Amino acid sequence: MSGQRLKSQFQRLYHHFSGQDSDTNLQDIAEVLFCTRRNVRMVINKMVDMGWIAWEPAVGRGKQSHLTFHSTDTELQLNHARKLVAEGKLEPALEALGNNADKLAQIIQEQLGHTTAHGKQIVRLPYYRAFSNLNPLQPLRRSEQHLVRQIFNGLTRINDEKEEVEGDLAHHWEEITPRHWRFYLRPSVRFHDGRLLESRDIIATFEKVRTHRLFNHIQRVEAPFANTIDIHLSMDDHRLPDLLTNLVAVIQPADVDSTDQNVLFPIGTGPYKVIQNDNKRFKLEAFEQYFGFRALIDMVDIWMLSEVASCYLQPASDVTQLGGVSASSRLKLDEGCNYLLFNRVSGLPVDPQWLAYLQGRLTALNILQRLNTDQIGDFRLTNAYGILRGGRMYL
The missing domain is CATH 1.10.10.10 (Winged helix-like DNA-binding domain superfamily/Winged helix DNA-binding domain)
Incomplete structure (x- = not known):
């Protein structure tokens, strides 16, 4: 039965x-x-x-x-819906709840956040789309960039607290000349598949990286000694360690290719490895053989919630606060801006009079007044005067 x-x-x-x-x-x-x-x-x-x-x-x-x-009948209904939600089957869960979106939101809220299961610390998070590209050599969206930082390591990295460059896969480096840098690698670093990191992996990575315009002054990369990498440049670069913190320069296995498997399940040396990546779930698991401090969270489980779960993604103001901490103290203003870029080759933007008229009508301040500012509380949109702070605004 x-x-x-x-x-x-x-x-x-x-x-x-x-x-x-x-x-x-x-x-x-x-x-x-x-x-x-x-x-x-x-x-x-x-x-x-x-x-x-x-x-x-x-x-x-x-x-x-x-x-x-x-x-009770209701308990069975809710338990069945909880099981469907845990499997990522949100539409069937909503149907099992009689299309009651409020109940679905409650179940989602119960299962998200920090929890402990089988002795493991798990954090479950909601997200609105899948992660279809985790190749650091390709242009990445902001969320993918953050995930790639957890999966890969470069020779150097930025210490966000100190705001300075520090060693990552390389524990030390020296500028032999402005065109010749030497990096000393940490020993016994392993990839997520268990393979040891070798000099050939770094050399192969930079063969691909040097096609990027930021790194096209790299002439050659070689390994003169064990756990030692020399980078030769075609022009002086006193800030090469800073440049190598760029996401493009993270180290991948020498035999990596651009197949879907490597794009969805990349193999790095970072604190987390990808164990699931599909349209329903994205899971990161702590890498036990990580060369640095082992991650405190055992698993990060991201749920791809469709439009039926929008009631959770935009919760009401009376949602229970976690741990007695107010929502405002957990929010961080994400700096950035939206901008319009016109094609000046053809069409109306070619006409300077039309462009001047549009600039006068379509100002950021006018747009701001038309936006619904009640969606994000005290963290409201503000007028931008440039892509970076302190710059001027252009259309």
Whole structure:
């Protein structure tokens, strides 16, 4: 008997007795469930095993057995929906809840955030789209850039707190000349697939990286000694360690290619490795052989929530705060801007008079007044005067 059919029979039984503990007999239950007395015994035993009911059979002829409900129709419905949500099946979960979006939002909220399962620290987060490209050599969106930082390492990195360059895969470096830099590698670094990081991986990575305009002054990369990398340049560069913190310069295995497998499941040396990446879930697991401090969070589980879960993504103001911390203290203003870039080769933007007219009408301040500022509380949109702070604004 399928689990769904058993749930349907429980619902029928629960509704018949209005959820009240009752004295009854097998024949009455058989009529309620439309089955034989033999089958009804099997159904009752399964419901007892599931913990939904208790059944006290009568002793003696003409006496009534006693039925006790340990669960409710609503509890079964919610548990079924919770299971569907955990599997990423949001549309079936919404249907199981009678298309009640508020209940779905509540279930999603219960399962997101920080939790502990089987002794592991897990953080579940909502997101609105899948991560289809995690190749650092390709242009990446902001969220992908952050994830790639958790998967890969470069020779150097930026210490955000100190705002300075520090070693990553390289523990030390020296400027032999402005066109010749030497980097000393950490020993016994491993990729997520267990392979040791070798000099050839770094050399192969920079063969690909040097096609990027920021790195086209790299002439050659070689390994004069074990755990040592020399980078030769075609022009002076006193800030090469700073440049190597760029996401493009993270180190990949020498045999990596651009297949879908490597784009979706990249192999790096970082603190987290990708274990699932599809349209429903994205999972990062702490890499036990990471050369640095082991990540405190064992797993990051990101759920791709569709439009049916928008009620959670835009929660009401009375959503319970986590750990007694106010929402405002957990928010961080994300600096950035939106801008319009016109094609000046053809069409109306070629006409300077038309462009001047549009600039006068379509100012950022005018646009700002038309936007709904009630969506993000005190963190509202502001007028931008350039892509970077302190710059002028141009259309």
